[in-house]
Amino acid sequence: MKIAVTTTRESDEILNNKAKVISKDLNIPYIKRENYSIRKTIIEDDFDYLLVVEKDRIVIKNEDSTLFWHPSMxxxxxxxxxxxxxxxxxxxxxxxxxxxxxxxxxxxxxxxxxxxxxxxxxxxxxxxxxxxxxxxxxxxxxxxxxxxxxxxxxxxxxxxxxxxxxxxxxxxxxxxxxxxxxxxxxxxxxxxxxxxxxxxxxxxxxxxxxxxxxxxxxxxxxxxxxxxxxxxxxxxxxxxxxxxxxxxxxxxxxxxxxx
Ligand SMILES: C[S@@+](CC[C@H](N)C(=O)[O-])C[C@H]1O[C@@H](n2cnc3c(N)ncnc32)[C@H](O)[C@@H]1O
Missing domain, CATH: 3.40.50.150 (Vaccinia Virus protein VP39)
Structure with a gap:
């Protein structure tokens, strides 16, 4: 499975650094998020999923799905x-x-x-x-x-x-x-x-x-x-x-x- 880590578009130094730590922890590439949609980033670089570092959580996304931790039922x-x-x-x-x-x-x-x-x-x-x-x-x-x-x-x-x-x-x-x-x-x-x-x-x-x-x-x-x-x-x-x-x-x- 081809997967990379990035941030939301509105990222700051803290989110960028968090994404770089995750890149090392999981041994996957870090992509600096430009002003592109998830869809465009995934298609251009031929990824299956992107792990996106948001302010309060991390989310695994592709064109039509999202996966994140939650306490469920x-x-x-x-x-x-x-x-x-x-x-x-x-x-x-x-x-x-x-x-x-x-x-x-x-x-x-x-x-x-x-x-x-x-x-x-x-x-x-x-x-x-x-x-x-x-x-x-x-x-x-x-x-x-x-x-x-x-x-x-x-x-x-x-x-x-x-x-x-x-x-x-x-x-x-x-x-x-x-x-x-x-x-x-x-x-x-x-x-x-x-x-x-x-x-x-x-x-x-x-x-x-x-x-x-x-x-x-x-x-x-x-x-x-x-x-x-x-x-x-x-x-x-x-x-x-x-x-x-x-x-x-x-x-x-x-x-x-x-x-
Ligand atoms: C049905 S889910 C478990 C859901 C979990 N009980 C919950 O409440 O969130 C099964 C999980 O077991 C993991 N799994 C399957 N085979 C495994 C193995 N041999 N060793 C460790 N984890 C395994 C799967 O990757 C999957 O995440």
Whole structure:
């Protein structure tokens, strides 16, 4: 994928310097933004995407899509959990304050934010994300975010690495829970942000070997997010799950660790 970093047209020294830092961090070219549209810059230089440094956020853009970090539905779900509602992701993970969780498929940390709110400051969330652009958007987004109580997020660690590699380096029983949310084969919504996210994300499915590895690394359970009726949980031999009853709705498969 051909991608460069630039700024908005109304840039100043601070934005230009930020873009140059990102250029080094991600090892992509920096383009000084002239008075051209994103479309013209992309077409002239034959880029697939431009990472644009705006005043308060960074956005990955192409001619017809934009991708940026946002807390997604997490804030809504956190409020619901705090009010005592039964939320399937909590029923499945059974996370408690002080617990540790490895979120193998961090993405833009929508689920990790929920875990972070539950395990609290005495707990920890480690997230692995294999794509360097998604991991970068996520890390910068989390660094600049304050939660619904106005507090910074200090218990999520973003690691730009594949879960295969990260899991292989962990000792037995090192996290209470190991969690996977692989890309769905078919997107359930057509939106420009989901389409550009899909362009960057890795789509490979889970294997039995990886689940065995996750079971070795967890203390309590492995949880896998899926869509009902799409069969991966059945194929992986997972029979226990929480969540929606309708075909296509989100479910969470659980494998308890037997000691
Ligand atoms: C469906 S998204 C996860 C969304 C996330 N749970 C959230 O709430 O924002 C799946 C993510 O896992 C990443 N991924 C896929 N395979 C991976 C691997 N082997 N190691 C690490 N990350 C991986 C993809 O790049 C993608 O960003």
């Amino acid at each position: 997490a804030e809504f779900k956190i409020k619901s959990i705090k009010q005592g509602d039964n939320v399937a992701i909590m029923e499945a993970t059974q996370l408690e304050e002080g617990d540790s969780i490895l979120d193998c498929t961090l993405g833009l940390a929508g689920d990790a934010l929920i875990f972070s709110a539950i395990v609290g400051k005495s707990g920890s969330v480690v997230g692995t994300e294999v794509n360097k652009y998604i991991a970068y958007l996520c890390k910068c987004g989390l660094e600049n975010y304050t939660d619904i109580n106005g507090e910074s997020i200090t218990n999520i660690k973003v690691i730009n690495e594949s879960y295969e590699k990260y899991l292989s380096k962990q000792s037995d029983n090192s996290f209470d829970v190991v969690y996977f949310d692989p890309m769905f084969k078919e997107p359930n919504k057509k939106s420009t942000s989901i389409n550009s996210f899909r362009d960057f994300a890795r789509h490979r499915g889970l294997t039995r070997e990886i689940i065995l590895e996750a079971l070795r690394v967890c203390k309590k359970r492995v949880v896998i997010k899926e869509r009902r009726g799409f069969n991966d949980l059945d194929n992986l031999g997972i029979g226990k799950y929480y969540g929606g009853k309708k075909n296509g709705s989100i479910i969470y498969g659980v494998i308890e660790k037997k000691i």
